[in-house]
Amino acid sequence: MKALRELISLASRLFVAGVFLYAAYDKVWQPAAFAQAVAEYELVPLWLVNSSSAVMAWLELLLGALLVFGVAVRAAALWSSGLLVFFIALMIYAGLTGAGYDCGCFPGGGHAAGYETALRDLVFLVPSLWLVFFPGRWLALAPGRGSRPREERFLS
Template sequence: MRGLGQLVSLACRLFLAGLYLWAAHDKVWDPASFAAAMARYDLLPLVLVNSASVLLAWLELVMGLCLLVGLATRAAALWAAGLLAFFTGLMIYAGITGVGFDCGCFPGQAGHPAGYEAAVRDALMMLPALWLLVLPGTWLSLGGRRRDRSDRLTLSV
């Protein structure tokens, strides 16, 4: 049963890594388009939109890389779950207000309207992140090897 949990953890980690790396790619290389998408939500003052969009794009990129290599998996999963919870709330807000614009989740990929369907999608994508919070797994993980070695050292003392 332990092997199945490790396999599910690896699948969750790679899924989230691919998701966040894909989402971050266009945001990092075309920050102006992402800043414009963020500005449409009208949640931040315009003077903060550019810095917030760059910060979020690079956070997604670093998080995706950490998940890909299995480094700080729980921390990356916590950030992923938190962002997805925020995005879910943002999509519900967009559904309530009926804004009807592209969500900005994956710039360059038109056809992702903000609203209730996007909220359900984001909530479902949060499930792998929650799994990784409970069982981060060590298969193909840089962080898991280091932790195992330190556990042996504390047990032998």
């Protein structure tokens, strides 16, 4: 049972890491294009668009890196889950307002902001939330606090 849980945690970690790294590299390397995508949503005033989009791109990249290497897994999973919940809300909002623009989620575009994208992010949220509760230790360099099984924590 414990091995199965560790296996699911490892698979979830690598999956979420892959999603975030794939999503982030283009945003980091082409900050102007991502700032444009963020501005499309009109959620933040224009003077905040550049800084918020740049920080978000790097946040995604760092989360991906932390999850790949298994460093501070629970903290990274909390961030990734929070971001995914935010993205889901954003996609629903975009769907409600009839937006037809690209969601700006992944390189190359082709993903319109809306309900379908919200559903996709909901799928990504499942393994991310799993990691919040079961960060796991397999192939993790420094999983951080909360990664040990509860029974071990009680004994120490």
